[in-house]
Structure formats: structure tokens, C-alpha cells
Amino acid sequence: MATRVRPSSKRCAVIGGSGFLGRHLVERLVDRGYTVSVFDIRQAYELPGVTFHLGDLCDKQALLSALKEVSVVFHCASPAPGSDDRSLFQRVNVDGTRTVIQACLEAGVQKLVLTSSASVVFEGTDIKNGKEDLPYAKKPIDYYTATKIQQEKLVLEACSKEKGFLTVAIRPHGIFGPRDPQLVPILVDSARRGKMKFIIGDGSNLVDFTYVENVVHGHILAAEHLKADSPLCAQAYHITNDEPVRFWDFMSQVLVGLGYSAPRLHLPYALVYGLSLLLWLITLVLRPLVQIKPTFTPMRVALAGTHHYYSCARAKQDLGYRPPVSLQEAITRTVESYPHLRQGA
Ligand SMILES: NC(=O)c1ccc[n+]([C@@H]2O[C@H](COP(=O)([O-])OP(=O)(O)OC[C@H]3O[C@@H](n4cnc5c(N)ncnc54)[C@H](O)[C@@H]3O)[C@@H](O)[C@H]2O)c1
Ligand SMILES: CC(C)=CCC[C@@H](C)[C@H]1CC[C@H]2C3=C(CC[C@]12C)[C@@]1(C)CC[C@H](O)[C@@H](C(=O)O)[C@@H]1CC3
Numbered sequence: 001m002a003t004r005v006r007p008s009s010k011r012c013a014v015i016g017g018s019g020f021l022g023r024h025l026v027e028r029l030v031d032r033g034y035t036v037s038v039f040d041i042r043q044a045y046e047l048p049g050v051t052f053h054l055g056d057l058c059d060k061q062a063l064l065s066a067l068k069e070v071s072v073v074f075h076c077a078s079p080a081p082g083s084d085d086r087s088l089f090q091r092v093n094v095d096g097t098r099t100v101i102q103a104c105l106e107a108g109v110q111k112l113v114l115t116s117s118a119s120v121v122f123e124g125t126d127i128k129n130g131k132e133d134l135p136y137a138k139k140p141i142d143y144y145t146a147t148k149i150q151q152e153k154l155v156l157e158a159c160s161k162e163k164g165f166l167t168v169a170i171r172p173h174g175i176f177g178p179r180d181p182q183l184v185p186i187l188v189d190s191a192r193r194g195k196m197k198f199i200i201g202d203g204s205n206l207v208d209f210t211y212v213e214n215v216v217h218g219h220i221l222a223a224e225h226l227k228a229d230s231p232l233c234a235q236a237y238h239i240t241n242d243e244p245v246r247f248w249d250f251m252s253q254v255l256v257g258l259g260y261s262a263p264r265l266h267l268p269y270a271l272v273y274g275l276s277l278l279l280w281l282i283t284l285v286l287r288p289l290v291q292i293k294p295t296f297t298p299m300r301v302a303l304a305g306t307h308h309y310y311s312c313a314r315a316k317q318d319l320g321y322r323p324p325v326s327l328q329e330a331i332t333r334t335v336e337s338y339p340h341l342r343q344g345a
Helices: 020-031 060-066 086-106 143-157 185-192 212-227 247-257 267-286 298-305 311-317 329-336
Strands: 008-015 033-040 050-054 072-076 111-115 127-128 167-174 198-200 235-239 266-269 309-311
Touching: 008 020, 008 329, 020 033, 020 212, 050 060, 050 247, 060 086, 072 086, 072 185, 072 329, 086 143, 086 198, 111 127, 111 143, 111 212, 143 185, 167 212, 167 309, 185 247, 198 267, 212 235, 235 311, 247 329, 266 267, 267 298
Parallel strands: 008 033, 008 072, 033 050, 072 111, 111 167, 127 309, 167 235, 198 266
Antiparallel strands: none
16 A cells, blocks of 8 residues: 655645746745745746646646645635636636645645635725624625635635644735736826826725735745644634725825826716726627726726725734735835836836
């Protein structure tokens, strides 16, 4: 009978390790002495000591070959949140996560750390200092959020001390930093097309934007503190910068830092939200004839015009989490990392 080699606790796999968060996580894990395997549908870079396994996480056999002798799995793969492909979200975030859990159990993985999202409780209305015990959104604002909820439930329900398989979910919010393909590039694209002149609402709404290295720190703390006798088992943790900021001040700082004008004119929130819903309906009706990708989707407008910031007290207490990089330092580093997106570049 073959004996299963006990995996080293420093051998881990990052599913989605070619992505924005995944790559930062891989780099930090390597710095901390972990042996890292990346599993992704694409290879975005090379790094000494990191092995790449190309495959779709819905394919259990492909996953199994990447998880050999791995003790910790970080699952941070997802289709891009801006997509409106409902079946893709269902296939990857829900069915695929079931496959990831199954593969982890078969491969003898001991810990699974899921990158969830604070948006799992967001329904488009204000959240102020939200704690992890807020109920999941009953009317999720888009397919991305709906499937992130199902994904988180699957992973937390799979936690089993009897099976020696422990799970935890990290809920970051508004991740930004160098190489982010979303926030800064979409913002700059909107500014270049003259769409960033307006502030949606009165501009006083507070939100969390979280520096990518702080999010990585939260993931690694969670993996290292997750033990059978710890309070982490089957729990979700908000990881934020712990410095809520006015949405429009943050956007303005990034824009001005890159040489663009800050938005100044105010538009009523209800009007812009209504228009974004109307536009979304029109794009749905016209989809068989023409593909339109609106900049101001109902989700983005809701995020831009409401309060949504979260307490990370639970992470502070159970993980000893403190954000290593302050918001100001994070904005400076981020702006400096995008010379190609500067005005006139
Ligand atoms: N960016 C944010 O603001 C934010 C905030 C909260 C939570 N999250 C979560 O963090 C995680 C990482 O987000 P990101 O911003 O780095 O996204 P990203 O798009 O940069 O990375 C996702 C990675 O997953 C891979 N992937 C997608 N489908 C796959 C599949 N079927 N099989 C294998 N790999 C697949 C992609 O190729 C990509 O490399 C996601 O789970 C996302 O829901 C992101
Ligand atoms: C309306 C406007 C000014 C648009 C430009 C910036 C947006 C592209 C950007 C602002 C807040 C961002 C955000 C996300 C995507 C990009 C933004 C809408 C997420 C929806 C990405 C997916 C994550 O899970 C969400 C989270 O909970 O952290 C993000 C929330 C903030």
C-alpha cells in the first residue's frame, strides 16, 4: 500500500496565482520561505522557485496534479467582476469551488484559505463599520456577488476537524495597488473619455480601499493561525486598511496624482442610479444585436454613492492583524507604479 507523504506546512498552492492579488501573494509567500505552486488558466510571469500548473479549476484531475504534497491552498481565482456572463460565474465560482474542495480532500490538503469579498453582504445600501455577522445579501447586486456568496458558504461548510481539513474565508474590500487591472485603469480610462467630471451624490460617503500588500498579509496570517483549536475554523474575516476614506477623495487623489482633474460637479445619486439601471436594461435587450459595455453599471454607481466600510476588529483579535501599509503610503506607491497611465503619457 502506498504511504501518503505528510505535506510540509510550508508547501502551498495558489489557485489564481497569475492574477493581481494572487501574484502579490505568491511573491510574499516565496519571501517567507514557502514552496509555491501556482494553478491558473494562464501563466502571467515567471519567478524562481515557483512552479506553474496551467489548467481550469473545474478540472479535478488537473487540480490533483498541482496539489500533490501541498498542505495549504489559497483559492483566489474568479472571473473578472465586471463580466456579465452568468454561466461563467456559476461554473467557476460555484461548481469550480466544489471541485477545488473535492480535490483538496482527495489530495490530503490540510487548510483552504478562500479569497471571498466584503461585497457578499452589500445590497447597494449603506454599510457603516459592518461586522462579519451581517447577513449575506438577500438581493445580491450582480452575478459576481451572488456567486461569491455561494462560494463562501461552500468553503466554510466544508471545514471539518474530523477530516483534518480546515477552512477560512478572507473578505477584502476594494483592493488596489501596483498591477491592479481594474480600479486605476478603469478610473483613468473614464477620465480620458471625459467621464470623471461628476461626483455621484454629495461626496461624503465613506468606503474601504485596501492596499494589496495588506490583503496578502491578512491571507498569510489566516493560513498560519488556522488550527483545529483556533477560533478561525469556518469563519470569515474582513481585511481592510482600517482607514475608511471618502470615496470621491480617494478617486480624486489618484486622479490628481496621475495628472488628471478631480471631479467637481455633483449629480443626485438617485438620478445616476436610475439612469445606470435603464442603460443596463437597454444593453440586455440589445445584446443579440450589439455588445455595449457601460462604464457606469448599477454596481459601480452603488459603490460610488453609498457608505460601505467594514470593521476588521475580528481579524485584529483572532489574527493579530494590523495593516502594515497606511492608506497615504499605499496611494503614493500605487500612483508611482502607473507611469504609463499618467496624463499625456
Ligand atoms: N480586486 C478586488 O478589489 C477584490 C476585492 C475583494 C475580493 N476580491 C477577490 O480576490 C480574488 C482575486 O481577485 P483579483 O482582483 O486578483 O482578480 P484577477 O482577475 O486579477 O485574478 C483572478 C485570477 O483567476 C484566474 N482564473 C479565472 N478563472 C479561472 C479558472 N477557471 N481556473 C483557474 N484560474 C482561473 C485568472 O486567470 C486570474 O489570474 C477573487 O476571488 C476576487 O473575487 C477581489
Ligand atoms: C463609478 C466610478 C467612479 C468608477 C471607477 C472606479 C471603479 C472601477 C471602482 C471603484 C470601486 C471598485 C470596486 C470594485 C471594482 C472596481 C470599482 C467599482 C469591486 C466591485 C471589485 C470586486 C470586489 O469583490 C469588490 C469588493 O468587495 O471589494 C470591489 C468593490 C470596489
